[in-house]
Amino acid sequence: MLDHARPAPAPKVIRGLSGDWEMVIGMEVHAQVASAAKLFSAASTAFGAEPNSNVSFVDAAMPGMLPVINEFCVEQAVRTGLGLNAAIHRVSAFDRKNYFYPDLPQGYQISQLYQPLVGEGEVWVDMPGGTARRVRIERIHLEQDAGKSIHDMDPARSFVDLNRTGVALMEIVSRPDIRGPEEAAAYLSRLRQILRWLGTCDGNMQNGNLRADVNVSVCRPGAWERFMAGDRGALGTRCEIKNMNSMRFIQQAIEFEARRQIALLEDGGRVQQETRLYDPERGETRSMRSKEEAHDYRYFPDPDLLPLELDEDWIAAIRAGLPELPDARRARFVAAFGLSDYDAAVLTAERASADFFEAVAAGRDGKQAANWVINELFGRLNREGREIAESPVSAIQLGGLLDLLAAGTISGKIAKDLFEILWTEGGEPAAIVRARGMEQVTDEGAIEAAVAQAIADNPAQAEKARANHKLAGWFVGQVMKATGGKANPQAVDALVKARLGLD
Numbered sequence: 001m002l003d004h005a006r007p008a009p010a011p012k013v014i015r016g017l018s019g020d021w022e023m024v025i026g027m028e029v030h031a032q033v034a035s036a037a038k039l040f041s042a043a044s045t046a047f048g049a050e051p052n053s054n055v056s057f058v059d060a061a062m063p064g065m066l067p068v069i070n071e072f073c074v075e076q077a078v079r080t081g082l083g084l085n086a087a088i089h090r091v092s093a094f095d096r097k098n099y100f101y102p103d104l105p106q107g108y109q110i111s112q113l114y115q116p117l118v119g120e121g122e123v124w125v126d127m128p129g130g131t132a133r134r135v136r137i138e139r140i141h142l143e144q145d146a147g148k149s150i151h152d153m154d155p156a157r158s159f160v161d162l163n164r165t166g167v168a169l170m171e172i173v174s175r176p177d178i179r180g181p182e183e184a185a186a187y188l189s190r191l192r193q194i195l196r197w198l199g200t201c202d203g204n205m206q207n208g209n210l211r212a213d214v215n216v217s218v219c220r221p222g223a224w225e226r227f228m229a230g231d232r233g234a235l236g237t238r239c240e241i242k243n244m245n246s247m248r249f250i251q252q253a254i255e256f257e258a259r260r261q262i263a264l265l266e267d268g269g270r271v272q273q274e275t276r277l278y279d280p281e282r283g284e285t286r287s288m289r290s291k292e293e294a295h296d297y298r299y300f301p302d303p304d305l306l307p308l309e310l311d312e313d314w315i316a317a318i319r320a321g322l323p324e325l326p327d328a329r330r331a332r333f334v335a336a337f338g339l340s341d342y343d344a345a346v347l348t349a350e351r352a353s354a355d356f357f358e359a360v361a362a363g364r365d366g367k368q369a370a371n372w373v374i375n376e377l378f379g380r381l382n383r384e385g386r387e388i389a390e391s392p393v394s395a396i397q398l399g400g401l402l403d404l405l406a407a408g409t410i411s412g413k414i415a416k417d418l419f420e421i422l423w424t425e426g427g428e429p430a431a432i433v434r435a436r437g438m439e440q441v442t443d444e445g446a447i448e449a450a451v452a453q454a455i456a457d458n459p460a461q462a463e464k465a466r467a468n469h470k471l472a473g474w475f476v477g478q479v480m481k482a483t484g485g486k487a488n489p490q491a492v493d494a495l496v497k498a499r500l501g502l503d
């Protein structure tokens with residue numbers, strides 16, 4: 001079922017002393033553009049380099065240096081916009097957001113306030129119980145990242161690392177459509193999935209390449225619906241929790257913040273609009289600064305940069321080059337391979353896993369391919385903490401295994417052994433089976449002999465089985481053991497029953 005055919009999930013409700021409360025969340029996600037060079041300079045964006053080694057004169061704001069827009073970064077932001085079903089603005093412009101910060105040598109950040117590159121879009125977020133939340137995107141703009149101040153290297157001095165200064169960020173701003181901590185985390189992972197799928201951001205949250213400012217307010221049931229119907233004053237005052245880069249902490253921070261605001265309101269107080277920081281050790285948010293009004297930044301169009309004008313053809317070419325997106329691919333997997341929606345969602349969580357599955361399933365039984373990819377391959381990768389790209393078993397090898405299984409050359413039991421060999425030693429599946437004599441015994445005579453032997457060796461057990469037919473299974477196990485798992489279990493079962501005179 002397509003996401004937009006699903007009902008919305010129920011919002012999270014918190015019971016207060018004075019009745020029920022709900023929460024409203026909007027997120028500003030900063031996604032580092034996957035680009036080798038910075039937004040306005042040719043300096044490298046490589047993570048983990050020696051401090052201040054990736055800094056051009058532009059990044060260091062040397063007098064007279066001029067920014068030059070990196071076309072690739074613009075293209076990545078346009079791809080992102082198209083992937084989020086958003087309007088691409090033919091004309092956008094860069095503005096200076098003025099503020100002083102030791103790790104921002106320009107004294108301003110180049111951003112896009114008035115005319116962002118990308119306008120309204122949407123993301124459908126899968127939620128439990130067959131529901132989906134539509135989160136509207138308000139805008140996506142390009143901006144520079146700031147550098148890093150380091151305060152814990154010396155007791156008396158602070159240091160500045162400008163490697164990050166000038167790296168391109170996409171700020172993806174959502175509408176206040178998210179209705180609980182789980183939805184917030186699900187929205188961010190959905191966004192991460194799409195960005196990684198498009199290849200426009202690597203989504204590495206530990207490295208800070210994807211981080212979110214989370215805006216939280218609380219209201220009474222019904223208020224959000226009134227807001228959605230056009231009553232702009234229906235929502236409560238929000239607080240912004242800055243710079244979150246962990247799904248778990250985001251949920252904890254939202255929960256804490258909503259309860260803090262409810263307690264404040266129920267005590268007769270008012271929520272002050274402000275920026276707060278989450279302290280994971282204490283599990284609480286703390287005030288950082290009251291929110292400056294936009295005009296405090298003295299935004300103005302950057303005179304060093306011309307407005308960005310995009311050719312319709314250029315946008316069309318980017319659109320034509322978009323990959324099949326996760327939702328479409330998931331729906332196709334259901335239709336083409338007869339998979340459950342759940343399995344299709346698991347397989348399309350990452351583009352690399354979808355590609356892997358499709359290579360295995362092509363021309364084969366799709367359901368069986370999905371079972372092997374999900375249960376055997378993903379299961380093993382998860383246990384070993386590896387990515388699909390690091391899988392020791394390739395799609396060609398797994399496909400070869402499935403062919404041997406489908407042809408009846410190997411039994412299901414032996415297929416697992418073969419998988420183990422492929423995983424640990426590698427090799428070509430058919431060659432391994434031949435070399436190690438792993439072929440399934442289909443020769444009825446040989447199986448019959450093993451059955452006769454097992455019954456002759458265990459007369460007491462045979463007697464019990466004749467009295468209670470369910471016990472015949474024990475002989476099937478014996479014969480499978482005797483043939484090293486290579487006999488066809490259905491054939492063994494039939495021959496055991498015949499030999500014991502059952503049915």
Ligand code: ADP
Nearest residue numbers: 024025026027174175176215216217235236238
């Ligand atoms: P600003 O102009 O201060 O940046 P915006 O209107 O652009 O404010 O909103 C910033 C973010 O805050 C957006 O993600 C938006 O969805 C969210 N937001 C706005 N109002 C609320 C609210 N009442 N509760 C929760 N989030 C909100």
Ligand code: MG
Nearest residue numbers: 028138173294
């Ligand atoms: Mg804003």
